[in-house]
Amino acid sequence: TKVNWYPPKIPNRFNQCTIKVRMVQWPPFVINVPNGSWSGPPRSSRGIEISLLDLVAEFANVRMFYHHDQVPDNWGNVYGNGTITGNLKYLYQEIDDIAIGAYAISMKRCLVFDAVSYHKHEKLIFYVPFQTLNSKLTSLGEIMGFGALVLTLFLYLVVTTMSWLVSRHDYTHYQKFDTCAFETYQILLGLSVSLQPRSTKVRFFIAMLIIYSFYVVTAYQTLLTSTLANASTKQEISTIEDILD
Structure with a gap:
Protein backbone atom coordinates (compact mmCIF):
# COMPACT_ATOMS: atom_id res chain seq x y z
CA THR A 1 0.00 0.00 0.00
CA LEU A 111 13.95 1.50 -39.64
CA VAL A 112 17.19 3.17 -38.51
CA PHE A 113 16.26 5.96 -36.11
CA ASP A 114 13.80 6.71 -33.36
CA ALA A 115 11.57 9.59 -34.37
CA VAL A 116 9.54 11.57 -31.87
CA SER A 117 6.73 13.61 -33.37
CA TYR A 118 5.68 16.54 -31.21
CA HIS A 119 2.74 17.30 -33.48
CA LYS A 120 0.07 15.14 -35.09
CA HIS A 121 1.43 16.00 -38.56
CA GLU A 122 4.91 15.40 -39.91
CA LYS A 123 5.74 19.04 -39.36
CA LEU A 124 4.26 21.80 -37.30
CA ILE A 125 2.54 24.06 -39.81
CA PHE A 126 2.02 27.74 -39.15
CA TYR A 127 -0.97 29.63 -40.49
CA VAL A 128 -1.41 33.36 -40.81
CA PRO A 129 -4.80 35.04 -40.57
CA PHE A 130 -6.38 35.89 -43.87
CA GLN A 131 -7.52 39.43 -44.50
CA THR A 132 -11.12 39.95 -45.47
CA LEU A 133 -11.94 42.42 -48.20
CA ASN A 134 -13.94 45.13 -46.50
CA SER A 135 -15.43 46.38 -49.75
CA LYS A 136 -18.38 48.67 -50.29
CA LEU A 137 -20.41 46.16 -52.27
CA THR A 138 -23.21 46.50 -49.75
CA SER A 139 -23.86 50.01 -51.03
CA LEU A 140 -24.93 48.55 -54.38
CA GLY A 141 -28.24 47.78 -52.75
CA GLU A 142 -28.95 51.50 -52.63
CA ILE A 143 -29.42 51.39 -56.42
CA MET A 144 -31.01 48.00 -56.88
CA GLY A 145 -32.64 47.81 -53.49
CA PHE A 146 -36.28 47.03 -52.90
CA GLY A 147 -37.47 50.59 -53.56
CA ALA A 148 -35.52 50.94 -56.82
CA LEU A 149 -36.65 47.50 -57.92
CA VAL A 150 -40.31 48.36 -57.32
CA LEU A 151 -39.89 51.67 -59.17
CA THR A 152 -38.23 49.96 -62.13
CA LEU A 153 -40.89 47.27 -62.29
CA PHE A 154 -43.66 49.87 -62.05
CA LEU A 155 -42.19 52.02 -64.81
CA TYR A 156 -41.63 48.96 -66.98
CA LEU A 157 -45.26 47.86 -66.63
CA VAL A 158 -46.56 51.40 -67.25
CA VAL A 159 -44.44 51.90 -70.36
CA THR A 160 -45.30 48.45 -71.70
CA THR A 161 -49.02 48.90 -71.11
CA MET A 162 -49.17 52.41 -72.54
CA SER A 163 -47.07 51.46 -75.57
CA TRP A 164 -49.40 48.56 -76.23
CA LEU A 165 -52.55 50.71 -75.84
CA VAL A 166 -51.41 53.48 -78.22
CA SER A 167 -49.87 51.16 -80.83
CA ARG A 168 -52.80 51.09 -83.25
CA HIS A 169 -50.76 52.66 -86.06
CA ASP A 170 -47.49 50.94 -85.20
CA TYR A 171 -45.96 47.61 -86.08
CA THR A 172 -47.88 44.46 -85.20
CA HIS A 173 -44.91 43.70 -82.97
CA TYR A 174 -46.03 46.45 -80.56
CA GLN A 175 -49.75 45.73 -80.95
CA LYS A 176 -49.33 42.40 -79.14
CA PHE A 177 -48.76 42.68 -75.42
CA ASP A 178 -46.31 39.78 -75.13
CA THR A 179 -44.00 40.91 -77.95
CA CYS A 180 -44.30 44.53 -76.79
CA ALA A 181 -43.29 43.49 -73.27
CA PHE A 182 -40.30 41.61 -74.67
CA GLU A 183 -39.14 44.66 -76.62
CA THR A 184 -39.48 46.98 -73.66
CA TYR A 185 -37.62 44.48 -71.46
CA GLN A 186 -34.71 44.50 -73.91
CA ILE A 187 -34.70 48.29 -73.88
CA LEU A 188 -34.71 48.29 -70.07
CA LEU A 189 -31.56 46.14 -70.12
CA GLY A 190 -29.90 48.50 -72.61
CA LEU A 191 -30.04 46.04 -75.51
CA SER A 192 -30.92 46.79 -79.10
CA VAL A 193 -34.34 45.83 -80.47
CA SER A 194 -35.17 44.40 -83.88
CA LEU A 195 -38.00 46.82 -84.72
CA GLN A 196 -37.95 50.46 -83.67
CA PRO A 197 -41.39 51.99 -83.00
CA ARG A 198 -42.62 54.30 -85.75
CA SER A 199 -45.60 56.06 -84.16
CA THR A 200 -44.99 59.18 -82.08
CA LYS A 201 -47.00 57.99 -79.08
CA VAL A 202 -45.15 54.71 -78.75
CA ARG A 203 -41.82 56.46 -79.28
CA PHE A 204 -42.65 58.85 -76.42
CA PHE A 205 -43.09 56.06 -73.88
CA ILE A 206 -40.14 54.10 -75.23
CA ALA A 207 -37.96 57.23 -74.94
CA MET A 208 -38.93 57.51 -71.26
CA LEU A 209 -37.81 53.95 -70.69
CA ILE A 210 -34.55 54.47 -72.60
CA ILE A 211 -33.66 57.54 -70.55
CA TYR A 212 -34.43 55.77 -67.26
CA SER A 213 -32.52 52.69 -68.31
CA PHE A 214 -29.51 54.76 -69.35
CA TYR A 215 -29.23 56.48 -65.97
CA VAL A 216 -29.77 53.29 -63.99
CA VAL A 217 -27.21 51.25 -65.95
CA THR A 218 -24.66 54.09 -65.89
CA ALA A 219 -25.03 54.64 -62.14
CA TYR A 220 -24.88 50.92 -61.41
CA GLN A 221 -21.76 50.31 -63.51
CA THR A 222 -20.04 53.41 -62.12
CA LEU A 223 -20.65 52.41 -58.51
CA LEU A 224 -19.62 48.81 -59.21
CA THR A 225 -16.34 49.87 -60.84
CA SER A 226 -15.61 52.34 -58.06
CA THR A 227 -16.31 49.74 -55.40
CA LEU A 228 -14.07 47.10 -56.92
CA ALA A 229 -11.24 49.60 -57.35
CA ASN A 230 -11.40 50.91 -53.77
CA ALA A 231 -11.50 47.72 -51.73
CA SER A 232 -9.86 47.82 -48.33
CA THR A 233 -8.75 45.16 -45.86
CA LYS A 234 -9.94 44.44 -42.38
CA GLN A 235 -7.61 43.38 -39.59
CA GLU A 236 -8.63 39.93 -38.41
CA ILE A 237 -6.29 39.48 -35.44
CA SER A 238 -6.07 42.17 -32.78
CA THR A 239 -6.12 40.40 -29.42
CA ILE A 240 -4.79 37.22 -27.82
CA GLU A 241 -8.36 35.90 -27.69
CA ASP A 242 -8.56 36.18 -31.49
CA ILE A 243 -5.39 34.12 -31.85
CA LEU A 244 -6.71 31.42 -29.52
CA ASP A 245 -10.02 31.34 -31.35
Whole structure:
Protein backbone atom coordinates (compact mmCIF):
# COMPACT_ATOMS: atom_id res chain seq x y z
CA THR A 1 0.00 0.00 0.00
CA LYS A 2 2.94 2.34 0.37
CA VAL A 3 4.35 1.69 -3.10
CA ASN A 4 4.42 4.64 -5.47
CA TRP A 5 2.77 3.39 -8.64
CA TYR A 6 3.74 6.43 -10.70
CA PRO A 7 7.41 7.28 -10.12
CA PRO A 8 9.00 10.07 -12.19
CA LYS A 9 9.90 8.57 -15.54
CA ILE A 10 12.73 11.07 -16.13
CA PRO A 11 14.93 11.40 -13.06
CA ASN A 12 16.48 14.78 -12.40
CA ARG A 13 19.95 13.35 -11.88
CA PHE A 14 21.75 13.83 -15.19
CA ASN A 15 24.18 16.32 -13.67
CA GLN A 16 24.49 18.68 -16.65
CA CYS A 17 25.31 15.89 -19.07
CA THR A 18 26.09 17.18 -22.57
CA ILE A 19 23.77 16.17 -25.42
CA LYS A 20 25.02 16.98 -28.91
CA VAL A 21 22.35 18.40 -31.17
CA ARG A 22 23.10 18.86 -34.87
CA MET A 23 20.70 21.36 -36.33
CA VAL A 24 19.60 22.84 -39.63
CA GLN A 25 18.73 26.53 -39.57
CA TRP A 26 15.14 26.35 -40.75
CA PRO A 27 12.58 28.85 -39.40
CA PRO A 28 10.33 28.59 -37.53
CA PHE A 29 11.89 25.40 -36.14
CA VAL A 30 15.45 26.70 -35.74
CA ILE A 31 15.97 30.46 -35.97
CA ASN A 32 19.48 32.00 -36.08
CA VAL A 33 21.04 29.83 -33.37
CA PRO A 34 24.82 30.42 -33.30
CA ASN A 35 27.01 27.46 -34.11
CA GLY A 36 28.47 25.93 -30.96
CA SER A 37 25.97 27.50 -28.56
CA TRP A 38 24.47 25.95 -25.47
CA SER A 39 20.94 25.63 -24.16
CA GLY A 40 19.55 28.25 -21.86
CA PRO A 41 16.24 29.53 -20.61
CA PRO A 42 13.49 28.69 -23.15
CA ARG A 43 13.04 31.57 -25.56
CA SER A 44 10.59 31.60 -28.42
CA SER A 45 12.93 33.71 -30.57
CA ARG A 46 15.28 30.75 -31.14
CA GLY A 47 12.71 28.54 -32.82
CA ILE A 48 10.16 25.91 -31.85
CA GLU A 49 12.45 22.91 -31.67
CA ILE A 50 15.20 24.81 -29.89
CA SER A 51 12.68 26.03 -27.33
CA LEU A 52 11.46 22.47 -26.76
CA LEU A 53 15.00 21.17 -26.23
CA ASP A 54 15.81 24.10 -23.94
CA LEU A 55 12.79 23.15 -21.88
CA VAL A 56 13.91 19.51 -21.78
CA ALA A 57 17.40 20.57 -20.73
CA GLU A 58 16.03 22.68 -17.90
CA PHE A 59 13.70 19.94 -16.71
CA ALA A 60 16.15 17.03 -16.94
CA ASN A 61 19.26 18.92 -15.80
CA VAL A 62 21.24 18.40 -19.00
CA ARG A 63 22.98 20.74 -21.43
CA MET A 64 22.19 20.88 -25.13
CA PHE A 65 25.11 21.66 -27.40
CA TYR A 66 23.82 23.11 -30.66
CA HIS A 67 25.99 22.99 -33.73
CA HIS A 68 25.48 22.71 -37.46
CA ASP A 69 27.35 21.34 -40.44
CA GLN A 70 29.46 23.44 -42.77
CA VAL A 71 27.17 22.38 -45.61
CA PRO A 72 23.96 24.44 -45.34
CA ASP A 73 20.62 22.62 -45.20
CA ASN A 74 22.40 19.28 -44.88
CA TRP A 75 19.44 17.26 -43.61
CA GLY A 76 20.44 13.99 -45.22
CA ASN A 77 18.34 10.95 -45.98
CA VAL A 78 18.16 7.16 -45.76
CA TYR A 79 18.12 5.29 -49.06
CA GLY A 80 16.96 1.83 -50.00
CA ASN A 81 20.50 0.48 -50.42
CA GLY A 82 21.32 1.38 -46.82
CA THR A 83 23.22 4.58 -47.60
CA ILE A 84 22.77 7.37 -45.06
CA THR A 85 23.82 10.93 -45.85
CA GLY A 86 23.93 14.38 -44.29
CA ASN A 87 23.20 15.02 -40.64
CA LEU A 88 21.51 11.66 -40.35
CA LYS A 89 24.87 10.02 -41.04
CA TYR A 90 26.39 11.74 -38.00
CA LEU A 91 23.42 10.58 -35.98
CA TYR A 92 23.79 7.00 -37.24
CA GLN A 93 27.49 6.99 -36.34
CA GLU A 94 26.57 8.27 -32.84
CA ILE A 95 28.64 11.39 -33.30
CA ASP A 96 25.50 13.32 -32.42
CA ASP A 97 22.62 12.50 -30.12
CA ILE A 98 19.76 14.41 -31.74
CA ALA A 99 19.10 15.86 -35.19
CA ILE A 100 16.61 18.69 -35.55
CA GLY A 101 15.44 21.10 -38.23
CA ALA A 102 11.95 20.20 -39.51
CA TYR A 103 12.64 16.53 -40.14
CA ALA A 104 9.82 14.46 -41.55
CA ILE A 105 9.10 10.88 -40.56
CA SER A 106 9.50 8.29 -43.32
CA MET A 107 9.40 4.51 -43.43
CA LYS A 108 13.10 4.16 -44.26
CA ARG A 109 14.15 6.54 -41.50
CA CYS A 110 12.05 4.73 -38.91
CA LEU A 111 13.95 1.50 -39.64
CA VAL A 112 17.19 3.17 -38.51
CA PHE A 113 16.26 5.96 -36.11
CA ASP A 114 13.80 6.71 -33.36
CA ALA A 115 11.57 9.59 -34.37
CA VAL A 116 9.54 11.57 -31.87
CA SER A 117 6.73 13.61 -33.37
CA TYR A 118 5.68 16.54 -31.21
CA HIS A 119 2.74 17.30 -33.48
CA LYS A 120 0.07 15.14 -35.09
CA HIS A 121 1.43 16.00 -38.56
CA GLU A 122 4.91 15.40 -39.91
CA LYS A 123 5.74 19.04 -39.36
CA LEU A 124 4.26 21.80 -37.30
CA ILE A 125 2.54 24.06 -39.81
CA PHE A 126 2.02 27.74 -39.15
CA TYR A 127 -0.97 29.63 -40.49
CA VAL A 128 -1.41 33.36 -40.81
CA PRO A 129 -4.80 35.04 -40.57
CA PHE A 130 -6.38 35.89 -43.87
CA GLN A 131 -7.52 39.43 -44.50
CA THR A 132 -11.12 39.95 -45.47
CA LEU A 133 -11.94 42.42 -48.20
CA ASN A 134 -13.94 45.13 -46.50
CA SER A 135 -15.43 46.38 -49.75
CA LYS A 136 -18.38 48.67 -50.29
CA LEU A 137 -20.41 46.16 -52.27
CA THR A 138 -23.21 46.50 -49.75
CA SER A 139 -23.86 50.01 -51.03
CA LEU A 140 -24.93 48.55 -54.38
CA GLY A 141 -28.24 47.78 -52.75
CA GLU A 142 -28.95 51.50 -52.63
CA ILE A 143 -29.42 51.39 -56.42
CA MET A 144 -31.01 48.00 -56.88
CA GLY A 145 -32.64 47.81 -53.49
CA PHE A 146 -36.28 47.03 -52.90
CA GLY A 147 -37.47 50.59 -53.56
CA ALA A 148 -35.52 50.94 -56.82
CA LEU A 149 -36.65 47.50 -57.92
CA VAL A 150 -40.31 48.36 -57.32
CA LEU A 151 -39.89 51.67 -59.17
CA THR A 152 -38.23 49.96 -62.13
CA LEU A 153 -40.89 47.27 -62.29
CA PHE A 154 -43.66 49.87 -62.05
CA LEU A 155 -42.19 52.02 -64.81
CA TYR A 156 -41.63 48.96 -66.98
CA LEU A 157 -45.26 47.86 -66.63
CA VAL A 158 -46.56 51.40 -67.25
CA VAL A 159 -44.44 51.90 -70.36
CA THR A 160 -45.30 48.45 -71.70
CA THR A 161 -49.02 48.90 -71.11
CA MET A 162 -49.17 52.41 -72.54
CA SER A 163 -47.07 51.46 -75.57
CA TRP A 164 -49.40 48.56 -76.23
CA LEU A 165 -52.55 50.71 -75.84
CA VAL A 166 -51.41 53.48 -78.22
CA SER A 167 -49.87 51.16 -80.83
CA ARG A 168 -52.80 51.09 -83.25
CA HIS A 169 -50.76 52.66 -86.06
CA ASP A 170 -47.49 50.94 -85.20
CA TYR A 171 -45.96 47.61 -86.08
CA THR A 172 -47.88 44.46 -85.20
CA HIS A 173 -44.91 43.70 -82.97
CA TYR A 174 -46.03 46.45 -80.56
CA GLN A 175 -49.75 45.73 -80.95
CA LYS A 176 -49.33 42.40 -79.14
CA PHE A 177 -48.76 42.68 -75.42
CA ASP A 178 -46.31 39.78 -75.13
CA THR A 179 -44.00 40.91 -77.95
CA CYS A 180 -44.30 44.53 -76.79
CA ALA A 181 -43.29 43.49 -73.27
CA PHE A 182 -40.30 41.61 -74.67
CA GLU A 183 -39.14 44.66 -76.62
CA THR A 184 -39.48 46.98 -73.66
CA TYR A 185 -37.62 44.48 -71.46
CA GLN A 186 -34.71 44.50 -73.91
CA ILE A 187 -34.70 48.29 -73.88
CA LEU A 188 -34.71 48.29 -70.07
CA LEU A 189 -31.56 46.14 -70.12
CA GLY A 190 -29.90 48.50 -72.61
CA LEU A 191 -30.04 46.04 -75.51
CA SER A 192 -30.92 46.79 -79.10
CA VAL A 193 -34.34 45.83 -80.47
CA SER A 194 -35.17 44.40 -83.88
CA LEU A 195 -38.00 46.82 -84.72
CA GLN A 196 -37.95 50.46 -83.67
CA PRO A 197 -41.39 51.99 -83.00
CA ARG A 198 -42.62 54.30 -85.75
CA SER A 199 -45.60 56.06 -84.16
CA THR A 200 -44.99 59.18 -82.08
CA LYS A 201 -47.00 57.99 -79.08
CA VAL A 202 -45.15 54.71 -78.75
CA ARG A 203 -41.82 56.46 -79.28
CA PHE A 204 -42.65 58.85 -76.42
CA PHE A 205 -43.09 56.06 -73.88
CA ILE A 206 -40.14 54.10 -75.23
CA ALA A 207 -37.96 57.23 -74.94
CA MET A 208 -38.93 57.51 -71.26
CA LEU A 209 -37.81 53.95 -70.69
CA ILE A 210 -34.55 54.47 -72.60
CA ILE A 211 -33.66 57.54 -70.55
CA TYR A 212 -34.43 55.77 -67.26
CA SER A 213 -32.52 52.69 -68.31
CA PHE A 214 -29.51 54.76 -69.35
CA TYR A 215 -29.23 56.48 -65.97
CA VAL A 216 -29.77 53.29 -63.99
CA VAL A 217 -27.21 51.25 -65.95
CA THR A 218 -24.66 54.09 -65.89
CA ALA A 219 -25.03 54.64 -62.14
CA TYR A 220 -24.88 50.92 -61.41
CA GLN A 221 -21.76 50.31 -63.51
CA THR A 222 -20.04 53.41 -62.12
CA LEU A 223 -20.65 52.41 -58.51
CA LEU A 224 -19.62 48.81 -59.21
CA THR A 225 -16.34 49.87 -60.84
CA SER A 226 -15.61 52.34 -58.06
CA THR A 227 -16.31 49.74 -55.40
CA LEU A 228 -14.07 47.10 -56.92
CA ALA A 229 -11.24 49.60 -57.35
CA ASN A 230 -11.40 50.91 -53.77
CA ALA A 231 -11.50 47.72 -51.73
CA SER A 232 -9.86 47.82 -48.33
CA THR A 233 -8.75 45.16 -45.86
CA LYS A 234 -9.94 44.44 -42.38
CA GLN A 235 -7.61 43.38 -39.59
CA GLU A 236 -8.63 39.93 -38.41
CA ILE A 237 -6.29 39.48 -35.44
CA SER A 238 -6.07 42.17 -32.78
CA THR A 239 -6.12 40.40 -29.42
CA ILE A 240 -4.79 37.22 -27.82
CA GLU A 241 -8.36 35.90 -27.69
CA ASP A 242 -8.56 36.18 -31.49
CA ILE A 243 -5.39 34.12 -31.85
CA LEU A 244 -6.71 31.42 -29.52
CA ASP A 245 -10.02 31.34 -31.35
